[in-house]
Amino acid sequence: MLQRMIAEVKETTGHTVRLTSLAFAAAVGLFVTTCFLCAAAFVAVLQRHGPVAACLTGAAIFFVVTLIAVISYMVRKRSVVARVARPAEAARSAAQSFLADPVLLASGLQIVRMIGVKRLVPILAVGGLALGLLARSQMAESTAEPAE
Numbered sequence: 001m002l003q004r005m006i007a008e009v010k011e012t013t014g015h016t017v018r019l020t021s022l023a024f025a026a027a028v029g030l031f032v033t034t035c036f037l038c039a040a041a042f043v044a045v046l047q048r049h050g051p052v053a054a055c056l057t058g059a060a061i062f063f064v065v066t067l068i069a070v071i072s073y074m075v076r077k078r079s080v081v082a083r084v085a086r087p088a089e090a091a092r093s094a095a096q097s098f099l100a101d102p103v104l105l106a107s108g109l110q111i112v113r114m115i116g117v118k119r120l121v122p123i124l125a126v127g128g129l130a131l132g133l134l135a136r137s138q139m140a141e142s143t144a145e146p147a148e
Helices: 004-048 051-099 104-113 116-143
Strands: none
Touching: 004 051, 104 116
């Protein structure tokens, strides 16, 4: 089970790195293209209408590009929030059924007998603290996302 979780994390991380690098390359290409288009528009307007009109044209082009980026960000964020909400509910129900497994409880009792209660208490305290911090960060993320 642990190996499967590690494999899933590795696979997800690999996909994320690849997608991030592709998105970065596309963003750089879009930025360079936009710069050249703005420079061409600036020179064309500068020759016909003067420097003030050329500056206003450049500002309008960058404003349109910014609006497109903001709209695409909002659409993407909304789809990601909707996609993340469903697996979170499934994970909660899976965790509840996971803790109700009698084989898991029997294994836990054997571990307690083998290690001993006195040595196990500090380990459980640290684990409980880590679990509490993880739960608090998850709740903070889930309450902060819809607010934006």
